[in-house]
Amino acid sequence: MNFTFAHNNLNVLNLEKSLAFYKQALQLEETRRLEKTDFTLVFLGDGKTHHKLELTWLKNRKEPYNLGDNEIHLAFTVDNFEQAYGLHKEMGCICYENKDMGIYFIADPDGYWLEIIPERR
Structure with a gap:
């Protein structure tokens, strides 16, 4: 049995603002999108690895996410x-x-x- 990283997920409040940030700051490009009634998933890639960053936008959410102590991070x-x-x-x-x-x-x-x-x- 072999496990391989597929993606990490971050929930975002403003999808367009987040997409613009990840493109400018880290040169990540959209590789796939899944549109549903209540949410949208957008997968971003660096063009070099198979690993993806999945941004989840819950369309009805209006309040910012509580990140607690924010001790979890992704590294580039x-x-x-x-x-x-x-x-x-x-x-x-x-x-x-x-x-x-x-x-x-x-x-x-x-x-x-x-x-x-x-x-x-």
Whole structure:
């Protein structure tokens, strides 16, 4: 028996705002969409791996999600850390930096944290 990662899910309050953020901040592109009466699922990919980020939009939800302590995050490696940092600084989405570890976190429109890690060579 072999298990393989398929996707991670994040629920979002404003689908269009989230899609624009993930495209600008992380260059993720829509790979699949499932429209239902009460919800929409949009899968985003990086074009390099099979792993997907699933954004779920519950159409009737009006209040922001309670993320608790927000201790769960997704991590992304980047080949040009300085350029990514500059982009995210310009976007105003950097929410935490750990210079000792050489990493930082950005927050998406719903407040989910995303770790940015330099590619190790």
